[in-house]
Amino acid sequence: MTAMLEKVVDKTARPSLASRRPRSNATTKQWVGVKYLRASQDAQGYSISVQSQLDEGEEFFEEHGIGDGGVFCDNDISASVYATEERPDYEAALNEIRSGRANLLWFFDASRGQRDLEVFGRVRRILIEVGGALAYNGRVFDMNDPNDRKSTSRDAVEAENFIDTLVINVRRGVRKRAKSGQHAGPLAYGYTRVYSPETGKSLGWVINWEQAKTIRRIVRWCLELKALGWIARRLNEEGVPCARDGKWTRATVHKLAELYQHPKQWRAFLATLEPEARPVAQRAVALVESGESFKGAAKLLNADGVPYVVPSKWDTTKVRNIALSKAAAGIRIHHGQEHMVKVPDGNGGLKMVAVKAAWSPIIRRSEHVQLSAILRAPERQRNANTERLEHLWSGNATCGTCGRGLGRGSSKDGPRYRCPKGHVSRQYDALHAYLLEFALRTLERPDAAEIFRLKTSKDEAAQAEKYAEKLRAELAMWQADAAAGEVSRESFRAIEPGLLERIRQAEAAARRVRVPAVLENMTGVNAREAFARLDIEGQRAVVRTIMRPVIGPSATRGKNAKVMDTSTIDPGLLYDLPEDTPVAA
Known part of the structure; x- marks a missing residue:
């Protein structure tokens, strides 16, 4: 990953079109290409997927004599029509094409670039304007060749159709789980997952009695009209572990990565940590610097059982959320409402x-009604x-x-x-x-x-x-x-x-x-x-x-x-x- 990072970071050292002499690919054109890497969240892990793509790209460029115009990576960001996040490195790669510093855009396969026909249409127009090409699956597709345009358009349609079919199947599975009353989403506070010893699949949630004891105390105090701030202070004073205490999230990793960009603030932050927590913070940042996504780094740290460097504290929001928890009240929510079925x-x-x-x-259920009334009352x-x-x-x-x-x-x-x-x-x-x-x-x-x-x-x-x-x-x-x-x-x-x-x-x-x-x-x-x-x-x-x-x-x-x-x-x-x-x- 260190070699990959050096290539990703050094995006300024890109050759001009004139400084390279790449071989033509069934034409007399000379290509200078940018490699675009993207790995969605999967069971294999992000870093392996990205590194595999990079290795494939380097072999392809060497085999076809393509000049290296740089490496761009948006890890763990969707490229489908359902995507909600921007892909900054994807836009940076397109800017290299627009500027004339490169004229070929390489993906591991068509779906790595986009699964949205509208985005594909924009990429195609840019490449046609600059006389450029797409490259994936071991081929170079000249966007000024009608046959190549047809082939890439067909692949783009199939890539979008794949995600549409996947979404339909996922939604069908979600509805089935909701209808059967099975849990959805992250594990709710107060519960523990149990797994099948044969298959390793989740068998559902069982009560975590230590956390359930805390929930019952919060319920009793709220029904007695104790202030949420008083409840939070009491739990913190007693050293009761907070909900999601010690868990890494995308936000917590992102926060550390941002601090790391400012050496003075980073040193001040490390000084506030316990000695045993400082190497953990350094490890989280190192994962991001090596090309890991924020989500991926959080997943790896949680999988290794590494606690977050700053212990979580109870506050009024956490207390309120626990008291109003629909999961703890045994209410199955689907699309924001209690799921109902015809019988x-x-x-x-x-x-x-x-x-x-x-x-x-x-x-x-009766307590949930009371708590909702109390905590949502105007007073x-x-x-x-x-x-x-x-x-x-x-x-x-x-x-x-x-x-x-x-x-x-x-x-x-x-x-x-x-x-x-x-x-x-x-x-x-x-x-x-x-x-x-x-x-x-x-x-x-x-x-x-x-x-x-x-x-x-x-x-x-x-x-x-x-x-x-x-x-x-x-x-x-x-x-x-x-x-x-x-x-x-x-x-x-x-x-x-x-x-x-x-x-x-x-x-x-x-x-x-x-x-x-x-x-x-x-x-x-x-x-x-x-x-x-x-x-x-x-x-x-x-x-x-x-x-x-x-x-x-x-x-x-x-x-x-x-x-x-x-x-x-x-x-x-x-x-x-x-x-x-x-x-x-």
Whole structure:
């Protein structure tokens, strides 16, 4: 690979057309060629594939007396019509042809250059304009020869057709796996793959009990309304291995390769690593420098069991992703949605049901519904106004005049809760104490559990979720019938909006399960102590669940202005009380 690297890197030392005397190939033309190498991801590995292509190219050039115009390599980048990444070295090779420094473009075979007819057409035009040629499969094809143009066009069609057929087969396999509930994509946190001892093929996922224990802790904490930041800190303090800890990815290898381009930054980075990690970082960069792709280097390092040089840490995003993991909840996703299939309904018809995952869930479906409601609720979303997360009633209490959320302000008399339009301004400590005492006395009531109807809320939410699932299945059936042409486009358009609205309403009802999830351990004689143990984010969620205070302008003026005027304060309790609840003045 070192010899190959020297050839790839030294792209400036290319001969001009006049400095070479290549033999003609069935014509009197003299060729100076550029070699283009490309290897897609395969079981054999990238470096071997690229080196094989380079060896073949050198032999071909020597045999036909072709001048060497340089080597270009785009490793592990697709050349098909489905490609999403640019191929910088491919464009550089074409620029050599356009500039006149070379007049022949060599590939190992036709598919190495492109599997897209549109790209082939562009290459062909360039070569025709400069009087150039394509070379692959041991032949030189002069693009000014009609027979050679026909041959290369046929090969280009076959190359594109190959990838089209491959895509069709892959998609068929993906649909089959989805229908059978088998896993797809990378291994989900909480699971381990098991393999057949006879064939070495994957037999599926089984629960990794150590990771599952961490998932269950995250679920419990989220249902208790612990802040995601608090959960991440707790896991990091305990030294719990992070999701995907130690795994190399394309991005991590790329990051090291970028640092390596700047010696000062690279030395500073190495100084931050543990002594045993420094040779690993050097090895990762060496793989890239030897021609390995970022993906290929990551694959090799992971296959050798080499951990990433910087240990991963838990953060709020990782905690949230684990809590909302559909894989951990046993939900099989296909095209971004839970996969549904048609089954007999017992009455001679068909119905849509969710596919049963082939692996065991770690998170119960009912918990997944609760977690989705809690973590996607507005009060859990961070926004640019971080002040709202620091003060209990900011945003939770609203102005009685304009309805806008109150925020914290200041004055010569101290901090205040204020309407952004200036309609209301209340002394911060007094309003905070008044509303908090109302909330705590309500939660402490002996009949609080009855007031908040915890069991009823759970049952209703579960029923709403089942109804939403039924509606989603019905929509999936309509979509399948429309795709199969069994339902007209007009009929589907007429039905879809109503179904989507009913699904939205049912999902909204199901999300109400977050109320009992918050309050189950927050009512009765221990409510005050339980509330005090919550962080500010949890406390805000609790008070927002039970009340939405509306604050009007104070009626007191002059000497009485320092006395809290409660006559224009509506605590905004969201539940009906059997009798009045006194609050502190």
